[in-house]
Every structure is written in structure tokens, then in C-alpha cells.
Amino acid sequence: MRASKPAAAREPATQAALAIDRLDVRYGRARAVQQASLLLERGTLAIVGRNGMGKTSLCNAVTGMVPSSGSIRLFGEEIRGLPPHRIARRGVAYVPQGRRVWRSLTVDEHLRLAHRFRRGEWTPDGIYELFPRLKQRRHNGGTQLSGGEQQMLAIGRALLLDPSLLLMDEPTEGLAPIIVEQLAATLRSLAARTEMAILLVEQNLRFAVDVADSVAVMVNGCVVRTMPAAALAADRALQQQLMGVHAQGVGS
Amino acid sequence: MKWPRHRDRAILAATPLVVVAAWACHHDTRLFVAATLNGVTLAALYFLVASGFALIFGLMRNVNLAHGSLYLLGAYVGYTVGDQTGSWYLGVVAGALGAAVLGVVLQVSVFRFMPGQELRQALVTVAISVVLADLMMWVWGADIYQLDPPEWMYGSSVLPIVQHYPTYRLILLVLAVAVGGGLWLLLNRTRIGMMIRAGVDDRMMLAATGVNMQFVFAVTFAIGAGLAGFAGVIGGSALSISPGEDTRYLLASLIVVVVGGLGSVAGTAVGALLIGLSEQYGLAYAPTYGVLFTFLIMVATLFYRPQGIFGGR
Numbered sequence: 216m217r218a219s220k221p222a223a224a225r226e227p228a229t230q231a232a233l234a235i236d237r238l239d240v241r242y243g244r245a246r247a248v249q250q251a252s253l254l255l256e257r258g259t260l261a262i263v264g265r266n267g268m269g270k271t272s273l274c275n276a277v278t279g280m281v282p283s284s285g286s287i288r289l290f291g292e293e294i295r296g297l298p299p300h301r302i303a304r305r306g307v308a309y310v311p312q313g314r315r316v317w318r319s320l321t322v323d324e325h326l327r328l329a330h331r332f333r334r335g336e337w338t339p340d341g342i343y344e345l346f347p348r349l350k351q352r353r354h355n356g357g358t359q360l361s362g363g364e365q366q367m368l369a370i371g372r373a374l375l376l377d378p379s380l381l382l383m384d385e386p387t388e389g390l391a392p393i394i395v396e397q398l399a400a401t402l403r404s405l406a407a408r409t410e411m412a413i414l415l416v417e418q419n420l421r422f423a424v425d426v427a428d429s430v431a432v433m434v435n436g437c438v439v440r441t442m443p444a445a446a447l448a449a450d451r452a453l454q455q456q457l458m459g460v461h462a463q464g465v466g467s
Numbered sequence: 468m469k470w471p472r473h474r475d476r477a478i479l480a481a482t483p484l485v486v487v488a489a490w491a492c493h494h495d496t497r498l499f500v501a502a503t504l505n506g507v508t509l510a511a512l513y514f515l516v517a518s519g520f521a522l523i524f525g526l527m528r529n530v531n532l533a534h535g536s537l538y539l540l541g542a543y544v545g546y547t548v549g550d551q552t553g554s555w556y557l558g559v560v561a562g563a564l565g566a567a568v569l570g571v572v573l574q575v576s577v578f579r580f581m582p583g584q585e586l587r588q589a590l591v592t593v594a595i596s597v598v599l600a601d602l603m604m605w606v607w608g609a610d611i612y613q614l615d616p617p618e619w620m621y622g623s624s625v626l627p628i629v630q631h632y633p634t635y636r637l638i639l640l641v642l643a644v645a646v647g648g649g650l651w652l653l654l655n656r657t658r659i660g661m662m663i664r665a666g667v668d669d670r671m672m673l674a675a676t677g678v679n680m681q682f683v684f685a686v687t688f689a690i691g692a693g694l695a696g697f698a699g700v701i702g703g704s705a706l707s708i709s710p711g712e713d714t715r716y717l718l719a720s721l722i723v724v725v726v727g728g729l730g731s732v733a734g735t736a737v738g739a740l741l742i743g744l745s746e747q748y749g750l751a752y753a754p755t756y757g758v759l760f761t762f763l764i765m766v767a768t769l770f771y772r773p774q775g776i777f778g779g780r
Contacts, residue, residue, distance in 0.1 A: 278675050299674035309675045317668040320661060328661050329676050357668075376677055 230291035231256045232380050232412035233277070238285035238295075240272045240436075247272035248283070249436040255380075259406050259413040261427035261444070263420060263457065269436035270416040271312055274384045277414070278302055278309045289380060308378035312385045312416075314365040316357035316372075323353040325372050335377030336409075342371035345401070363394040370401075381405075384416045395422060402426045424448040432457050491752065500628045502751035503744065508636040510743025511643030512702045516716050517723035518650060518735045519694035523570075525729045526667050526687050529578045530585050532592040534695055535717030536599040541566035541696025542703035542712070543603055546612050555616050555704070562700035563693045570692020571685050578688075579681065596713060604710050614704040639705055646694065650732050653690075663687055722761060726768045728775020737776055 233255040240248035248269040253262075262270050276283035279299040287295040294302050303309070316325060326339040343350040346367040352360060360368060366386055373381055383402075387395045399422055406413055406426075417423040423430055424444040431441040434457075447453060491499045520534045541562035549558025577595070581587045620638055623631040654660040662683050665673045674680050695716075699708075702716075719742065727738020742761055749757025768775065 280671055280675070298679075299671065300677050300679045303675050303677035309672075311672065311675070315669050315672045317665040317672070319664045319668055324661050328658070328665060328678075331658075331677065372676060 231288070232290060233414060234286075234288040234291075235273075235277070236286040236288075238273070238276060238283055238287065240269070240276050240281055240283045242281075247436055248276065250285075251433070251436060251438045253431055253438050253441070255412055255414055257412055258428040259402070259415060259426055260441075261415040261417050261423035261430045262433055262438075263417055263423050263430055264433035265418070268433045270433055271384055272436075273433070274309070274311075274382055274414075274416055277382060278307060303376060306377070306379035308373035308376040308381050310366075310369045310373045310381065310383040310386060312388065314362075314369040316360070316365050316368050318356060318358040320357055321354050322349055322357070322360070322368055325357065325368055326375060329372040329375035337374045337377055339371075339375070342374060345374075346371060362389050363391065363397075366390060366394075366398065374405075378411055381411055381413045382416075383413065385418060386415070387417065387419045387422050395419070398422075399425045420447070420454055497628055498751055501632075502747045504626075504629065504632060504636070505750075506744035506747035507740065508639050508705075508743075509747055510739040510741075511640045512698060512705065513716075513719050513723050513743050514643045514736055514739035515646055515698035515701060516695055517720040517727075517739055518646065518732065519691035519698075520720040521724050521727075521729055521735045522650075522663075522694070523688055523691040524724065526663050527574075527578065527684055528583065528585065529574075529688075530588045530592065531573070531578075531691075532589055532717060533573065533596040533599065534692075534720055535713035535715070536596045536603075537566040537570060537692045537695035538699040538702070538716045539603060539708070539710075539713040540569060540599065541699030542614075542708040543607050543612075543699075544696070545700030546614050546703060546708060547607075549614055549700075555614060558614060559697065559700045563697040566696020566699065567689040567693035570688045570695075573692070574685050574688040575681075578684075596717070600710060600713055609710055611707050611709040612703065613707045614700060616704045620704075635705055639701060642701060646697075647732055647736055654732070659683070659686060722765050724775070725765055726775060728772075728778025731777045734775055734777030 231254050233253070235251060235253040238248055238251045238253075239246065251269070251273060253260075253273075262273065264270055272281065275281040276295070277287055279294070279297055279302040283295060285295065286293060289302075289305060289307060292305070294305060294307070297305075320328065323339070326342055330337070330339055343353070348364060349367050349371060352364060357365070357368070370383075370386075386398060386402075390398065402413065402415075403426060405411065413427075415423065415427055424447055427444045429441055430444050430447050431438050433439070447457075488499070516534070516538055519537075520531065523529055523531050523534070543562075544565035545558035545562025547558075548561035549555050552558070573592075573595070577591060578588060581591070616635055616638075620635045622634055624634045624637055626632045652660075654664060662673065662678055665676075666678075666680065666683055670680060673683075698716075702712075723735060723738040723742050725738075726741055727734035727736070741764055745760040745764055746757065749760045753760075772778070
């Protein structure tokens with residue numbers, strides 16, 4: 216169980232961090248993702264869209280958890296079809312919907328377990344510096360944590376893989392507004408101080424435009440348009456149109 | 468808090484048992500103590516077999532109904548190696564290793580292709596156990612074997628009340644305790660144990676953290692099957708080895724795991740104790756209906772606590 220070859224991904228700065236091309240995900244006859252294409256060069260891209268539009272399926276396809284067809288390239292290398300652990304070792308870290316921390320492992324064990332395959336700049340101590348709250352809770356089990364603490368732990372676990380791409384699925388779900396604000400600040404500073412690209416799936420439009428550089432909109436399994444976050448923030452009518460009843464006002 | 472109601476119920480259930488035990492103790496102390504010792508040492512053997520079964524099912528949700536075959540194969544291999552080399556210790560090692568290797572082969576060549584399909588796994592492994600039973604009969608025949616443990620394990624130890632008790636059965640008890648402690652340490656103090664626990668909780672997230680699940684599965688299967696083989700040699704020295712033992716120990720493992728609950732070493736230990744004791748008390752006090760007790764316990768568990776006494780989910 217050694218780390219696989221150092222991801223060749225790192226050197227060429229010209230390749231997009233993530234390039235998805237005509238991706239399909241099917242569950243039996245149902246098509247969750249249809250011919251979706253998406254480009255994330257660098258920085259943070261948010262995918263927004265209503266429930267059931269295929270956002271989580273897209274994440275699951277990128278992390279290799281569900282079979283898909285089409286093309287998913289990470290810094291130019293095809294990763295579609297690889298098993299999840301190989302994709303993870305190439306530098307794709309996943310913060311899933313609902314956090315999914317391990318209930319029988321302590322905070323400390325989570326971090327030690329994740330800190331294994333790609334030893335880079337992140338260490339468990341670095342995570343404790345980033346989230347001092349986790350240090351106080353280091354001997355608590357995964358389910359003894361509050362939602363916000365679980366989210367910190369899930370992010371810490373992902374960062375320890377030293378990812379070149381961080382995938383986050385609905386990180387604000389079930390969090391108090393003040394925690395959501397802290398999370399946004401954390402993500403912005405992470406994006407600024409690391410090379411890491413971030414793909415953020417989010418229903419909370421305010422959070423999405425707050426954190427991301429650009430926003431992609433998914434409707435019925437397709438990415439229908441991509442635009443700068445600022446453009447979406449300024450266009451209230453578009454927000455209403457895209458998100459329907461789920462709209463949460465952004466900007467003035 | 469649920470605890471007080473829990474405690475009331477436990478007291479309610481325990482009172483008649485204590486009364487009956489007190490009566491039995493008063494009636495014939497020696498019989499009672501002997502039956503208890505027999506029950507506890509039988510439980511030790513059940514624990515050795517069932518802990519492997521519980522480990523494999525707990526992590527991988529693999530229903531391995533060939534677990535009894537692993538036990539019997541371990542016993543036969545241990546016997547042959549012990550017989551050839553004259554060393555019982557080598558026999559123990561060989562029996563555990565043989566079963567572990569077969570376990571890995573099962574995982575890599577069978578279970579890997581049917582994840583999450585319990586019915587298919589059950590049917591396939593029943594078929595495999597039938598085939599293995601015939602193959603073992605072909606190689607070792609239908610004779611009854613018994614392994615000879617080293618001299619110092621022979622004979623009897625002096626204990627209060629029962630006076631003489633077979634030393635080997637006491638060693639069995641010590642071994643079970645050691646294996647239980649070892650398993651606990653493995654699960655709670657090592658990296659592979661950490662992976663196994665994380666895999667029981669959320670397997671996909673473990674894979675998404677870069678862990679090769681197939682590797683963890685193979686290791687877990689090797690440990691679980693190795694424990695079955697180890698138990699085979701140990702049990703084959705305390706009792707005997709013959710065709711049919713495979714299904715007997717498979718059944719015992721299933722009942723122990725159903726009663727004790729999956730996913731914890733303690734649950735398996737408690738399940739094994741309950742079943743071992745009930746079998747031996749049944750034998751001592753109600754030989755005709757003894758077998759029933761085991762199943763009554765199982766039915767009661769399934770009725771009142773379907774997840775098992777220590778079961779989490």
C-alpha cells in the first residue's frame with residue numbers, strides 16, 4: 216500500500232485541473248448526468264442547480280464511486296474508470312454530502328488514517344492549526360461532533376491527501392449561518408494560499424458566489440452555462456430563473 | 468436516558484436465572500461448577516471460530532457460509548502437519564495459515580465479484596462448502612482424528628470443588644482470552660484496525676481517502692479465516708476432527724453472531740458465552756431438551772433485540 220507514482224499531474228501548468236467531456240452517468244435506465252462537459256482551469260468553480268439535477272452524481276463519477284462514460288481528465292490525465300482509491304491517490308480529495316465521517320474513529324484517527332498516501336505540505340498538526348476546534352475534540356468519536364466540527368473534520372481528512380483537486384458536495388448543508396460564513400472564509404483562504412483547485416457543489420447560491428470564481432449551472436444532468444460568479448451575483452432575475460423556488464437572494 | 472429502563476429489564480431477566488443457578492448450586496455444587504467450566508471452555512472455542520466470522524461479515528458484509536469448512540480444513544491440515552513433523556505447534560501454525568490462504572483465495576476469486584449480493588454469496592459459499600467437504604473426505608477419509616497436544620497440556624489440573632479438570636480445556640480458555648485481547652488491540656491500536664473500523668462505517672469514503680479496499684478485504688479475510696483454522700486445530704485437540712464438524716461450527720458461529728451482535732469483539736464473546744453455557748447446562752440438566760435452549764436464546768434475541776445484544780445498528 217505505497218503511494219502510487221507521484222502524480223504526473225503537477226508540473227504542467229497549462230493543463231486544466233479538471234476537464235469533463237460528455238460525461239454520462241446512468242442508474243439502470245435513469246440518466247442522472249447526460250453529456251455534461253465542464254472545465255475547471257484553476258481556482259474555484261461552483262456547480263449550482265436544484266435537487267436532482269445530477270450534481271452529486273457528477274461528483275461520484277469524478278471520484279470513481281459510480282461508473283460513467285465519457286471523459287474525465289485531471290491535469291490532462293484520464294482518470295475515468297480508475298477505482299476510487301487510485302483517483303484519490305492521484306490527488307482528488309472528496310468532502311461528501313453529509314460529511315460521512317467514520318463513527319467509530321476519533322478525530323485524531325481520522326487524520327492519521329488520511330495522512331498516509333500523499334505526504335505533502337499538510338500534516339495533522341497543520342489541520343489542527345487550521346481548525347483549532349478539532350484539536351480540543353481530538354479524542355472524540357466522529358459522531359460526537361457538531362455538524363460544523365464534522366465539516367471541519369471532513370475537510371481536514373480531504374486536505375491530508377494533499378489534493379490537487381478538492382471536491383466538495385453541499386458543504387453548507389445543515390450548518391448554522393455563522394459557521395457557513397467561517398467556512399466561506401476558510402475556503403477562500405485555502406484557495407488563495409494553495410495551488411489546489413476546488414470544485415464546489417452547492418445549492419446555497421450566496422455561499423457559491425461568495426467562494427467561487429465562476430459558477431456552472433446544471434439542469435437535468437447537463438451543464439447549461441458557466442459564468443463568472445460576479446455576473447451571477449449581479450443578476451437577480453437570472454438567479455430566480457436558475458434556481459426557481461430555491462432561490463436565496465444574493466447581492467443587493 | 469434509557470439506562471434505568473435497560474437496567475430494570477436486565478434485572479428482570481437475570482433474577483430467575485440467578486434463582487435457578489442458586490438452586491442448581493445447592494442441589495449439586497460439583498455438577499454445577501463442572502457444567503459451568505465446560506460451558507465456558509466450549510464458549511472459548513466458539514469464540515475463536517465465530518470471531519473470524521464476525522470480522523468478515525462485519526467489515527465486508529460477506530456472508531461466508533464456508534466458514535465451517537475453513538475450521539475443518541485448518542483442523543485437518545494441522546493434524547497432518549503435526550503428525551508428520553511431530554510438533555503440535557507447527558500444526559497450529561500450519562492449520563491457521565492453510566485456512567488463511569484459502570480465505571484469501573475465496574475473497575479474491577469469489578467474493579470480489581459479488582459485492583453486496585448477500586443471497587448470491589450465501590448460495591455460492593454453501594456450494595463451495597459442500598464441495599470442500601467432499602474434497603476433504605477424499606483426502607482424509609471419514610476417520611475420526613484427534614491431535615495430540617504437547618505433554619504439559621495433558622492431564623488434569625487441580626481446582627476447588629471439581630477437584631480435577633482437564634488442563635487442555637483451561638488452556639483453551641486462556642487462548643480465547645488472548646485472541647480476544649489481540650483482536651481488540653488489532654482493531655483499536657493498529658493502522659489496519661483503523662482501516663477495518665473505518666471500512667465498517669463507510670467503505671466508500673475509505674476508498675475515497677486512498678485506501679485500496681481490496682487489500683483491506685484480503686487482509687481481513689486472511690485474519691478471519693486464519694482464526695477459523697486456528698480454532699480448528701485447537702478444537703481438534705480438545706475434541707476431535709471428523710466430517711460434519713464444518714457444519715456444526717458454522718451453525719455455532721451463526722448463532723453466536725446473531726445473539727451477540729456484529730461488529731464488536733465483546734458481542735461475539737458474550738454470544739459465545741451464552742451459547743456455550745446453555746449447551747452445557749442443557750446437557751447436564753435436561754439432556755433431552757438441551758438443544759432447544761440454544762435456539763430459544765436465538766429466538767428471544769431476534770424477538771427482543773434483532774440487532775444482537777451488542778449490535779449497533
